Amino acid sequence: MSQLKHYLPALVRITLGAVFIYAALLKIADPVAFAGSVAAYRILPYFGSYLTAAALPFVELCCGILLVLGYRVRSGALIIGVLNLVFIVALASAIVRGLDIDCGCFKQGGEKTTPWTALARDVLFLAMTWFVLKVEARRDRGSETGAGPAAPAG
Amino acid sequence: MKKNGLGTVMEILLIVAISASVGIAWNRTLLTSAWRGEVARPAEAAAPAANAVTEPMPLGLMQVKELVDAKQAVLLDARSRTSFAEGHLQGAFNLPLEEAAKNPSRPLKVQVPAEASIITYCNGFSCHDSMELAKILVKAGYPNVYVYEGGFPEWRDAGYPVAKGGA
Structure with a gap:
């Protein structure tokens, strides 16, 4: 139990980072298909979809790598948190407008993931992000008071 | 922080x-x-996928009459050759469901203009062949497919033009 408590922060951080790296690589592999997924939300104009499809996966990739490496975790996690909020808003708007679309979160043009499933998944990722940020904040407080590095969550 | x-x-x-x-x-x-x-506009690239899961839309008697009068629709009778010969909506083509099901990738032999709507019908609300036929057409890539659920009985009872014979 104490072992789990000891490793949980790193486990959550690395899992979250790996998920984002995986998602990013799938999108980088097929930017045109991802642009199609973005356009299907009918939020962005024509070129906006392509610009998002070009830039967003690389932001995801970068933040994922930072989280996995444990370097600049707070910035990486904050960006991932904001991205997740944006995804949740976009998915919710798709649900409200009754759009029957694939979320485009991971593999493009594969098996369809409904907005509801994707929404639930994003909420989970958001919770993981929040946990990572909380651990970071505690670690900071710990180092400020000179309690030594990285007192694990307790 | x-x-x-x-x-x-x-x-x-x-x-x-x-x-x-x-x-x-x-x-x-x-x-x-x-x-x-x-x-290509990404929205267009995504459109066929969106259509593939779209159910054919049902139409009411008045909507069908308007489309037929405006010559904007191709009527397809999903019933058998015999039923078709006994009476059908004037101007309709006969495409029995079984025949369409045999060749689902190219079910239609008649040429349909790109903007035209296709309306399928059969023997009224209890008959589901028109919906099945419409689904085949949607899968085959026709963009505007509708189902006239009232079918032949409603049309005939409303006194709208019907025809006999032919196929």
């Missing part, structure tokens, strides 16, 4: 700016052609 709040903000901006630039540089060819409008 408060120790280096500004630092974190700068760091976030930097990370986003750098990775977004890398992404834009990575996809510069695609973006250039998209900017010039040379790439």
